[in-house]
Amino acid sequence: MSAVLNTVYNNYLTAYSPRQLTKYDTHKKSELRSVYNSIIKLNKDAPWYLPTTSKDTQYYAVDVKENARELHNSIAQLGGLEQDGMFRKKSAYSTNNDIAEVTYIGSEASSAASPEFDLEVRTLATPQENLGYFLPDLATTLAPDTYSFDIAVNDMNYEFQFNINEGDTNRQIMERLSRLINNADIGIRAEVAESDSRYALRLTSDATGILNGRPYHFRVSDDHTSKTSGVVDNMGLNYISHSADNASFLINGEERSSSSNHFTVGKLFDVQIKAVSPEDKPVHIGLKTDTESITDNINQLVGSYNNFIRAASSYLNTQSRSRQLVREFSSIASLYGNSLESMGMHLEDDGMLSVNDERLRQTAAASGNDLSAFSVLKDFSSSLLHKSDQVSLNPMDYVDKKIVAYKNPGHNFISPYTTSAYSGMMFNSYC
Structure with a gap:
């Protein structure tokens, strides 16, 4: 049985979830208990419906859940899980992205020292x-x-x-x-x-x-x-x-090595090296200004929202209820439309957001370090976070299915795994 589970899990990761895992994919027991209780509450009066057997529909259901999870994690990385943490995430820069790309992963508290360093890549990991x-x-x-x-x-x-x-x-x-x-x-x-x-x-x-x-x-x-x-x-x-070999590089002149071309430095920077440095020309890595960081964070939020809309829209011709999914998310953006427009974001007819970078930079520069000017964006992020959690909890709500019977209100049995039907889909043909 363990071999079967291993095969199923590997198939899931490669076919449905070829995305990078983050710290937000781990959960405490209390969080898992809360999810379970939410599923029980959701299914208390939910109707019975026929199991979904279409391979395309099964793939769609799992994909909807994974895209909702990715949107949740993206907002969480921007500080969306904390009351006043949204958009306070610092952004890192590299003077040569062809040699090394970098992301800041430190906390707001650890960013006060404005760390920076020189990186010289001698060899890549092979x-x-x-x-x-x-x-x-x-x-x-x-x-x-x-x-x-x-x-x-x-x-x-x-x-x-x-x-x-x-x-x-x-x-x-x-x-x-x-x-x-x-x-x-x-x-x-x-x-x-x-x-x-x-x-x-x-x-x-x-x-x-x-x-x-x-x-x-x-x-x-x-x-x-x-x-x-x-x-x-x-x-x-x-x-x-x-033979396989480690990457070799210098950080501020000190020799280091890594088994991968993707590594962290001081628990502050996530570095991806891509090429060997020209002789005596190290790449300088540091933190962007507050204005640049705020702009990057907003662009990341808009990009994550657009990625979700784009993924859901790819099923419009094959899954009838995917249209409802797109409509619900674009309605959230429409609710804040006028305020987003004033900051340089425009809601397109297809539900996606376009960004006027110049106007966004002007807004960020005018705000300085006062994020109260972006309170509307924080509300928008909170709404997206709440909606993504709903979709992740019950992706089957966006699947076209046949209802068999409605439960008798007040006299029914709890069926906590109905919304998790997609998990059984991954085991089809294995057990």
Whole structure:
């Protein structure tokens, strides 16, 4: 059963939620209890309806929940969970975003010192690469049979089985193996490399750097596999052409290293390095002015709102109730329309918000450090936060479904998992 749950969870993360997790995705017991109680209250008098069996509808329901969760987290990162914290988040800058991009992750209290530093990137963290033999596009020398080989990734071992038929060429087999490995989504990317009309299978790890002193991220073998062996030696799949290596960089002249190109500095900056620095030309990283930070925060809020509207609108032609979802969120923006307009934000006909950057900067500059001028935006953010929580709690409310019967008011049984029907959708065809 644990293997089934692991498969379901990995499928969920890759198919439905390929988004970065944040600290707002962890919850206390009291918060989980509050969610459970809200579900019970919501379902107390909810009608019974037929289960949804359409694959497209199931994907839509999970996607609605995930987009609502992402909107919630985006507002939370701007300080929307605290009474007076909205838009007080500092913004960081990098003098060369082609070398390093940076985000400030410190608290308001820790930002008083205005930290800054110089970053010089010497090498980037690299993945492990296995490159097999370059073979001609001729019939393989392997006899027709069912073959298998194993790929060990971290503490997991995956077996791949495939057939070789009479007349199959080396290139056909490599393309088949490439699809097989990529579809498994085990953290290894496979592709067929070509050189002088000869072909080789290249395997590259998603992970970079050296972890726990281990010299490899994955190993390929068929020494103890269940089917016929021989393909690993025939194609050279176990040859490590490029070992994984750590990133090397200097912070204020002090040498540092990281197994990833994405790391934090002093629990204040989230850094993504992208290229090696030119010689003796470090990137300077620091905090933006209050006016620039406020402008960035507002643009992030508008961008998150637009991303949600855009995602919901993508289902308008296939899911009839998605129109209601778009209408409810755009109605929230319409409620504050005149005030948003005065600050440089305009509500478009499709429900999205456009921003006049110049007017927004003027408003932010005129306010100084007094955020009372943005009280309307705080109310707008609170309304979005409340609505996103509602959608996340019950995404099935925006699914077209057939009602079977209404409950007898005051004489019914609580069904706390009705709104969580989407969670069962992820287990379809697994159990």
